Amino acid sequence: MDAKTATKPRNAAAAAKARRAPVATPAGLGEAAAQDIGAALNALCADVFALYLKTKNFHWHVSGPHFRDYHLLLDEQGDQLFAITDPIAERARKVGATTLRSIGQIGRLQRVLDNDAEYVSPQDMLAELREDNQRLADRMRAAHGVCDEHGDMATTSLLEVWIDEAERRAWFLFEATRRGDEPGR
Ligand SMILES: [Fe+2]
Numbered sequence: 001m002d003a004k005t006a007t008k009p010r011n012a013a014a015a016a017k018a019r020r021a022p023v024a025t026p027a028g029l030g031e032a033a034a035q036d037i038g039a040a041l042n043a044l045c046a047d048v049f050a051l052y053l054k055t056k057n058f059h060w061h062v063s064g065p066h067f068r069d070y071h072l073l074l075d076e077q078g079d080q081l082f083a084i085t086d087p088i089a090e091r092a093r094k095v096g097a098t099t100l101r102s103i104g105q106i107g108r109l110q111r112v113l114d115n116d117a118e119y120v121s122p123q124d125m126l127a128e129l130r131e132d133n134q135r136l137a138d139r140m141r142a143a144h145g146v147c148d149e150h151g152d153m154a155t156t157s158l159l160e161v162w163i164d165e166a167e168r169r170a171w172f173l174f175e176a177t178r179r180g181d182e183p184g185r
Pocket residue numbers: 059075
């Protein structure tokens with residue numbers, strides 16, 4: 001029996017043991033971190049999906065003299081929101097948590113309020129989205145605090161970019177709803 005064959009049973013046993021072992025958290029941050037960060041990220045992900053669809057709702061239903069500008073602005077903002085859903089969900093998986101599985105789960109977790117009104121004026125649409133994006137940035141700051149407590153720098157640094165994007169959307173929406181004769185602030 002050569003050395004390679006001799007060690008085989010032990011390696012096989014170790015592999016079998018490893019297969020039966022509880023699932024370790026991939027990022028090595030531990031169980032508590034996986035739970036806390038996972039919960040924060042999944043709620044955020046649900047919010048981003050809900051705000052994405054509300055932004056598209058307004059993109060589809062906006063009307064009036066600024067139709068083209070608003071329609072295009074909201075399309076751009078919808079794309080930006082949709083683009084971060086995947087990295088948020090995958091970050092939850094990387095830290096060792098599960099993530100969203102359905103529209104139903106999004107509905108249960110989202111804190112963004114839907115707006116199914118038959119008609120919303122363009123000004124009200126932009127004002128509502130501005131507020132939603134500001135609140136989203138606030139919730140991202142809260143999630144940043146949770147990640148910080150667990151030393152999860154990778155999620156905090158992603159959140160910093162996403163907060164900036166939310167604030168940029170809020171800024172565009174704020175400027176687009178200002179009257180042209182107001183002095184600059
Ligand atoms: Fe479109």
